[in-house]
Amino acid sequence: MKTYTPTIGIEVHAELKTKTKMFCNSKNEPTALEPNSHVCPVCMGHPGTLPVINRTAVEHVLKVGLALKSELATYTEFDRKNYFYPDIPKGYQISQYLYPLVKGGVLHGVDITRVHLEEDTARSLHDQGDGSVIDYNRAGVPLMELVTEPVIHDAKTAGDFARELQLLLRTIGVSDANMEKGEMRVEANISVSDTDTFGTKVEVKNLNSFKSVESAIEFEIKRQSALLDEGGTVVQETRGWDEAKGKTYSQRVKESAHDYRYFPDPDLPKLNMQLSDSFSLSRLEEEMPMLPNNKRLKYSELGLTIEQSELIISNIEIDNFFREVLQEFANDPSLSKLAANYITSDVLSLLSENKRIDTSYPKQFATLITMINNAEISSRVAKDLLSEVLFSQVDPKKLASEKGLLQASSDDDLLPIVALVIEQNEQVVSEYRGGKESALQFLVGQGMKISKGSANPTALIKLFKREIN
Numbered sequence: 191m192k193t194y195t196p197t198i199g200i201e202v203h204a205e206l207k208t209k210t211k212m213f214c215n216s217k218n219e220p221t222a223l224e225p226n227s228h229v230c231p232v233c234m235g236h237p238g239t240l241p242v243i244n245r246t247a248v249e250h251v252l253k254v255g256l257a258l259k260s261e262l263a264t265y266t267e268f269d270r271k272n273y274f275y276p277d278i279p280k281g282y283q284i285s286q287y288l289y290p291l292v293k294g295g296v297l298h299g300v301d302i303t304r305v306h307l308e309e310d311t312a313r314s315l316h317d318q319g320d321g322s323v324i325d326y327n328r329a330g331v332p333l334m335e336l337v338t339e340p341v342i343h344d345a346k347t348a349g350d351f352a353r354e355l356q357l358l359l360r361t362i363g364v365s366d367a368n369m370e371k372g373e374m375r376v377e378a379n380i381s382v383s384d385t386d387t388f389g390t391k392v393e394v395k396n397l398n399s400f401k402s403v404e405s406a407i408e409f410e411i412k413r414q415s416a417l418l419d420e421g422g423t424v425v426q427e428t429r430g431w432d433e434a435k436g437k438t439y440s441q442r443v444k445e446s447a448h449d450y451r452y453f454p455d456p457d458l459p460k461l462n463m464q465l466s467d468s469f470s471l472s473r474l475e476e477e478m479p480m481l482p483n484n485k486r487l488k489y490s491e492l493g494l495t496i497e498q499s500e501l502i503i504s505n506i507e508i509d510n511f512f513r514e515v516l517q518e519f520a521n522d523p524s525l526s527k528l529a530a531n532y533i534t535s536d537v538l539s540l541l542s543e544n545k546r547i548d549t550s551y552p553k554q555f556a557t558l559i560t561m562i563n564n565a566e567i568s569s570r571v572a573k574d575l576l577s578e579v580l581f582s583q584v585d586p587k588k589l590a591s592e593k594g595l596l597q598a599s600s601d602d603d604l605l606p607i608v609a610l611v612i613e614q615n616e617q618v619v620s621e622y623r624g625g626k627e628s629a630l631q632f633l634v635g636q637g638m639k640i641s642k643g644s645a646n647p648t649a650l651i652k653l654f655k656r657e658i659n
């Protein structure tokens with residue numbers, strides 16, 4: 191068996207988050223329950239209708255370009271990609287060919303070729319009785335297509351690249367990029383070779399999870415290598431991925447680009463984008479939130495573990511909440527780390543119980559964390575107060591004091607208790623004096639009991655040591 195080098199390029203389509211479709215005023219809600227409820231003559235491709243460019247969709251792609259440190263177009267145009275299929279009512283898809291909005295850039299160490307803007311197709315349903323039916327709610331939804339250079343050589347890197355892209359799209363707010371919902375769709379071009387030139391590439395579609403991206407690539411590398419070992423040749427074709435069987439299967443021989451007879455759409459204006467004027471790049475830059483890699487750097491400086499950092503970054507709402515909490519602490523590392531501990535354990539587990547957390551009260555949560563840090567409340571009490579603090583606008587200080595949950599830490603509060611315990615437990619006290627360390631735990635336990643749990647155990651230990659010695 192020879193050793194072959196796999197070469198992989200990735201293509202990703204992502205539905206963009208806008209109010210309306212790419213070229214008309216129909217609502218952008220591709221998965222609306224009522225089929226064909228968000229359609230109009232423009233997205234149904236009726237003769238005589240004219241498309242109008244959705245500015246927000248253009249800005250979303252430019253934002254992706256800014257985040258990838260790509261080259262942004264100063265001139266761009268839309269092209270007709272002609273093919274005949276029921277899911278494309280005009281007989282062509284409006285896309286971009288020679289002048290994409292975005293060229294170059296890099297993500298997760300993978301070079302980007304281009305990112306362009308186009309419109310989504312309708313959804314065909316083939317299992318509805320005798321014939322197929324079509325829902326045009328998705329037709330004309332703004333879609334970005336990102337293409338990478340063929341620079342990936344293993345399945346894991348391809349999967350991680352797709353994960354990182356999903357995180358980026360969500361972070362900058364241009365797409366929900368949910369793969370199960372088809373909001374982000376991945377295709378992989380895979381070839382293997384034992385020479386300096388690329389082998390014949392195969393395109394694999396229907397990859398609707400990160401796991402299937404990785405499994406399909408691994409399968410193709412093995413299939414193509416075995417084929418070459420037997421003296422066979424790889425056919426250039428499009429293959430689908432059968433998740434249940436864990437196999438790719440042949441779909442069709444790939445059309446070459448000229449089959450689409452691309453030409454500039456005469457119904458749309460060219461965008462001679464003095465970008466800074468018509469699409470204010472400085473405004474887009476201002477609107478750009480902190481990017482995942484910058485968050486990773488910042489959180490590691492604050493002492494968060496990689497796991498904590500990834501958990502927070504992957505949940506945009508929680509991440510925004512966390513960063514507002516950080517502002518309350520002026521980025522104090524110990525408070526920040528403590529807040530991260532509570533967020534990645536208790537807060538996320540409340541979320542997983544399907545409780546709707548109101549993340550609009552970062553100040554109260556910050557106060558709660560400060561109280562734990564100052565030993566005003568125990569961690570046990572903090573856990574009890576947490577859900578109230580997260581679900582309503584209550585002042586944790588007031589809440590703890592009303593419920594009698596504030597920990598007593600002062601000498602004034604604790605000395606009478608310590609004196610009483612020492613008086614009642616002469617035997618144990620002398621054992622402790624004799625060197626039996628565990629005796630101290632018993633005394634602290636008695637003190638906690640008398641205080642009905644309100645005493646700060648750390649303060650009690652200190653006082654017992656002082657009073658007995």
Ligand code: MN
Binds near residue numbers: 203335
């Ligand atoms: Mn496309």
